[in-house]
Amino acid sequence: MISLSVIVCSIVQLASSASCPQSIPTVSVVPRCPSNEKEWISAAKRKNCSALENCQTCSKDRSFVYHCVLNKNATELVEVCAPIWYMSDQMCYRHIKFSTASQSEKGEHTTFVMTVIIAVLVILVILVISLLIFIRINWKKNNNSIKPRCEKIAENVYELDELIIESKDDSKEIEKISLDTTRKDVVEEVANFVTMSGKNILCSLKNVVTIRDLREKLSEKESVPLKCLLVVDKENGVLYQDATVFEPCKKERYTLMVGNTNRTQGFKEDGNVHTDVISNKQISHGKCQMCCGHFTVPETLFDWVKDKLPGSGDVELQCPRCSDVWEEEELVKKCNMSEDEKLFLNCVLEVNEKTKKMKQ
Structure with a gap:
C-alpha cells in the first residue's frame, strides 16, 4: 500500500x-x-x-x-x-484528477472532430458518385439522341428494293437481300466497312457506341469468332481498344482485320513437352519452334506480336529468352496469319520504320 x-x-x-x-x-x-x-x-x-x-x-x-x-x-x-x-492533504489527488479530466475532455473533443470529418467525407463521396452516375446516364442518352448521321439512312423502305452485298465465299458472288416492305416506319443507319484485304461488309450501326459493340455486331453477322475480328487503323498501324468510343463521322478510319480461326493447322507434333518461351507454360501439342530453337504456341505468339509491335516504334521482335531476332517472314509463318493479318503487320512495320527514322 x-x-x-x-x-x-x-x-x-x-x-x-x-x-x-x-x-x-x-x-x-x-x-x-x-x-x-x-x-x-x-x-x-x-x-x-x-x-x-x-x-x-x-x-x-x-x-x-x-x-x-x-x-x-x-x-x-x-x-x-x-x-x-x-x-500532504489531497494536493496530489487533485492534480491527478485535473490532468485526467483534461485528457478525457481532449480525447472526447478529438473523437467528435474525427466523427464530423468522417461524416463529411462520406457525404462528399456519395455526392461525387451520384454526380458521376448522373453524368454517365445523360451522356449515354445524348450520345444516342444526337448521334451523327454520317452514312446514308434508309428513310423509307419503299425506296430500297434491295441491298447488294458481297457473299462470304471466296468467289465473292453477289447476292441480293430483299427487304421486308410491310413495315413503313423503319429507319436504320447502315455503314459499309472494308477489311484489310478489300472485302466489303455492310453492317447496321444501331446501338453501336463502342468498338466492342461494333465487333460484336460484325462477328455475329459474319459468323466469325469475336477474337478473330479486330478493328484497326491501318494508316497509323494501331489496334482500336474495345472501350474506344465509335465515331460514325470518321468511319473511314476503321478497317476490319479478320484473323485465322485455326492457327495450329499444318504444324507437326513431335510428342514432346516443352516450355513456352513467352508464357512459360508447359506445352505438348499445337506448338511451333522458332529459329532460335525455343518453342511457343501460334496463338500465344500472335497475341504477343499484337501486343508488342503496334504503336511501339519497334521494327523487329526478339526472343524473350535468348534475344535472337524473329524476322517478319517467320512471324507470319509461325503465327499462321490470315491475309488480313499479314497486310496489317506490314502496315505496322512501315509506320514503325518511319517513326524510328524521325526520332534519329
Missing part, C-alpha cells in the same frame, strides 16, 4: 523534474511499476540511482532515489531518479 501511494503521489515530483537536470536523463517508460517490496528493491538496484548521488545538485541529503510514477498526463508509467518529495 505504501509503494502504491508513492507511485500515485510522485506524479507531481515527476512534473517538477525539469528543476532537477540530473533527473531528466534517467527517465524511461516502463509497462508496469513494482507491485511489492521485493520488486521495488530489484528495480531500484537496476536503476542504480545511488551512482548519481554525489554529482546531483537537486537534494542535499541522500534522498536522490529510484521512483516509478505516472507521467505528467497520467498516460504512461516511467522510472526516474529524483529527490523524495513528501506531500
